[in-house]
Amino acid sequence: MTDAERLEDLRRLFLEAPETGATRLLAVVGALVLAGGILWLVRRRTLREEYTPIWLAVAAGVLLLGLDRSLLYGLTRALGAWSPSSTVFFLGLVFLVAICLNYAVRLSVLTLETKNLAQEVALLRDALECRVARDAVPAADPEPR
Amino acid sequence: MSERPVLLLCAYQEATRIGDVLDAVAQAAPGYERLVVDDGSSDATADVARRHGAHVVRHPFNLGYGAALQTGYKYARAVGAPWLVQMDADGQHDPSGIASLAEPIERGELDLVVGSRFLFAGPGDAYAMGPVRTLGRRVFSGVSSAFGLSLTDPTSGFQALGPHALALYVGDFFPCDFPDVDVLLVAHRHGLRVGERPVHMWQSRRPSTLHSGWAPIYYVYKMSLSTWAASRTVSGGREGSR
Numbered sequence: 001m002t003d004a005e006r007l008e009d010l011r012r013l014f015l016e017a018p019e020t021g022a023t024r025l026l027a028v029v030g031a032l033v034l035a036g037g038i039l040w041l042v043r044r045r046t047l048r049e050e051y052t053p054i055w056l057a058v059a060a061g062v063l064l065l066g067l068d069r070s071l072l073y074g075l076t077r078a079l080g081a082w083s084p085s086s087t088v089f090f091l092g093l094v095f096l097v098a099i100c101l102n103y104a105v106r107l108s109v110l111t112l113e114t115k116n117l118a119q120e121v122a123l124l125r126d127a128l129e130c131r132v133a134r135d136a137v138p139a140a141d142p143e144p145r
Numbered sequence: 146m147s148e149r150p151v152l153l154l155c156a157y158q159e160a161t162r163i164g165d166v167l168d169a170v171a172q173a174a175p176g177y178e179r180l181v182v183d184d185g186s187s188d189a190t191a192d193v194a195r196r197h198g199a200h201v202v203r204h205p206f207n208l209g210y211g212a213a214l215q216t217g218y219k220y221a222r223a224v225g226a227p228w229l230v231q232m233d234a235d236g237q238h239d240p241s242g243i244a245s246l247a248e249p250i251e252r253g254e255l256d257l258v259v260g261s262r263f264l265f266a267g268p269g270d271a272y273a274m275g276p277v278r279t280l281g282r283r284v285f286s287g288v289s290s291a292f293g294l295s296l297t298d299p300t301s302g303f304q305a306l307g308p309h310a311l312a313l314y315v316g317d318f319f320p321c322d323f324p325d326v327d328v329l330l331v332a333h334r335h336g337l338r339v340g341e342r343p344v345h346m347w348q349s350r351r352p353s354t355l356h357s358g359w360a361p362i363y364y365v366y367k368m369s370l371s372t373w374a375a376s377r378t379v380s381g382g383r384e385g386s387r
Contacts, residue, residue, distance in 0.1 A: 122203055
């Protein structure tokens with residue numbers, strides 16, 4: 001038996017290792033807690049509705065992977081991973097990197113908008129102060145009759 | 146609408162020095178409207194500046210040097226100033242250079258004039274830079290030359306801007322922190338006529354936060370990245386900046 005064949009046997013052993021019910025239960029409960037938490041935050045007006053689809057999709061994905069064993073194993077084989085948990089970690093990392101990049105872009109836009117707003121406030125306040133000072137002059141120093 | 150040019154000073158926590166600088170500017174350039182953009186100082190910078198005859202625009206909070214400059218550009222455009230001269234509020238720039246910076250803009254020869262301390266050959270102390278800053282200056286001079294913009298002092302903040310430069314610099318590309326060779330390259334790529342004139346500068350009287358700790362490394366990184374982005378700017382005529 002060659003080394004490659006031995007490795008492939010070992011990988012098959014990993015993939016065919018009996019799965020505990022606790023793992024699936026954890027995934028299902030985690031997904032439901034995540035979905036519930038998102039809805040709770042929306043109800044408290046802490047999280048805006050437009051930010052919820054991505055997180056509800058994550059909760060749905062975790063729930064699906066927890067309920068349907070063949071889906072996670074199929075993905076693991078397709079990605080060349082050795083164990084379903086590696087696939088879950090890999091997908092989680094990809095998602096976190098993508099969402100961090102997305103937030104960095106949103107933050108850059110918000111920084112620019114905040115800067116423009118602050119400049120606008122400064123210039124408007126200056127214009128207002130000038131106007132108030134101009135209007136105050138005749139009252140303080142009325143023209144002689 | 147104002148016929149007077151604007152003399153812009155961006156100040157942050159400069160209460161102890163801004164008064165002297167404003168007095169010196171009033172003597173050297175009496176025809177200018179002296180504008181101080183107070184970048185959210187918690188000291189008496191704004192009050193001192195007003196007492197010394199400056200018009201003061203105050204940011205509600207600290208936005209950064211570049212954003213303060215841009216507020217000044219927005220103000221100058223709003224009041225219809227024919228041109229603007231900007232200088233540091235810490236007294237590093239000699240106000241006697243204001244006239245020579247503004248002259249090419251008054252004559253319509255240039256759109257943006259950079260005051261170069263290294264072209265100055267008159268009386269006064271020669272400006273000395275440390276080896277790291279000298280290396281940085283040479284690198285960025287070389288980079289700007291590679292894009293067809295020859296500058297001996299690309300990090301100088303002593304500049305004069307005509308209406309085309311003001312129109313371009315109020316755009317969203319203008320950085321909040323430290324606009325240097327990157328924005329000059331954007332101006333050049335937009336077809337603005339950029340040149341240099343000799344000015345005298347004194348050594349800064351206090352250590353700059355930009356030259357301590359990790360700041361110089363971040364400065365070089367950030368400036369390289371934004372200079373690369375500026376070099377990718379689609380070039381256009383001056384009409385595009387109006």
